[in-house]
Amino acid sequence: ELKVEQNPLFLSMQEGKNYTIYCNYSTTSDRLYWYRQDPGKSLESLFVLLSNGAVKQEGRLMASLDTKARLSTLHITAAVHDLSATYFCAVDIQGAQKLVFGQGTRLTINP
Amino acid sequence: DSGVTQTPKHLITATGQRVTLRCSPRSGDLSVYWYQQSLDQGLQFLIHYYNGEERAKGNILERFSAQQFPDLHSELNLSSLELGDSALYFCASSAQPHVEQYFGPGTRLTVT
Numbered sequence: 001e002l003k004v005e006q007n008p009l010f011l012s013m014q015e016g017k018n019y020t021i022y023c024n025y026s027t028t029s030d031r032l033y034w035y036r037q038d039p040g041k042s043l044e045s046l047f048v049l050l051s052n053g054a055v056k057q058e059g060r061l062m063a064s065l066d067t068k069a070r071l072s073t074l075h076i077t078a079a080v081h082d083l084s085a086t087y088f089c090a091v092d093i094q095g096a097q098k099l100v101f102g103q104g105t106r107l108t109i110n111p
Numbered sequence: 112d113s114g115v116t117q118t119p120k121h122l123i124t125a126t127g128q129r130v131t132l133r134c135s136p137r138s139g140d141l142s143v144y145w146y147q148q149s150l151d152q153g154l155q156f157l158i159h160y161y162n163g164e165e166r167a168k169g170n171i172l173e174r175f176s177a178q179q180f181p182d183l184h185s186e187l188n189l190s191s192l193e194l195g196d197s198a199l200y201f202c203a204s205s206a207q208p209h210v211e212q213y214f215g216p217g218t219r220l221t222v223t
Contacts, residue, residue: 041217
């Protein structure tokens with residue numbers, strides 16, 4: 001059974017700092033997603049990573065995928081308060097027809 | 112706005128009751144997925160329909176059932192509700208399986 005693990009689960013950081021959230025998964029997959037969720041809200045799609053070595057950037061967020069290591073990272077550069085949210089990675093396996101989510105990383109950015 | 116709509120937004124009901132949650136996918140999307148989000152279980156996949164046919168089932172309780180209608184909207188039926196069924200229920204849609212899913216705003220179910 002596919003397992004998806006994120007770490008850390010909680011992250012409190014100061015504005016201006018850099019940090020990385022890690023997403024490990026247990027089965028070969030060619031498709032990984034990152035979502036953002038604000039409290040009580042829906043999931044907002046951030047990145048879709050489709051191949052080994054894929055790197056995508058949007059503003060202060062950058063995501064990468066290493067399918068051989070079964071690892072994706074979400075890197076935050078010079079964090080700002082507006083990035084405070086819970087971030088989820090999700091893995092999609094051909095034929096499974098579902099997303100398997102990590103536990104989520106609750107990110108709090110303090111002024 | 113993802114284009115996926117869900118009704119109702121909030122639902123408060125008593126144990127033992129039955130409720131129906133409704134989802135309308137984005138225009139043109141044939142796949143509809145249901146997920147449950149709770150504090151203890153996280154985000155869990157429940158069921159996937161594609162063009163009216165059930166395609167995949169997750170850890171969905173026997174008390175729960177779903178269907179997708181010819182107009183592609185979907186309903187999730189929850190019966191004999193228990194306190195532990197209190198959660199956020201999300202619907203997502205995609206054009207076809209194995210492509211990006213877009214999530215609706217969710218229905219918050221509270222069972223008292």
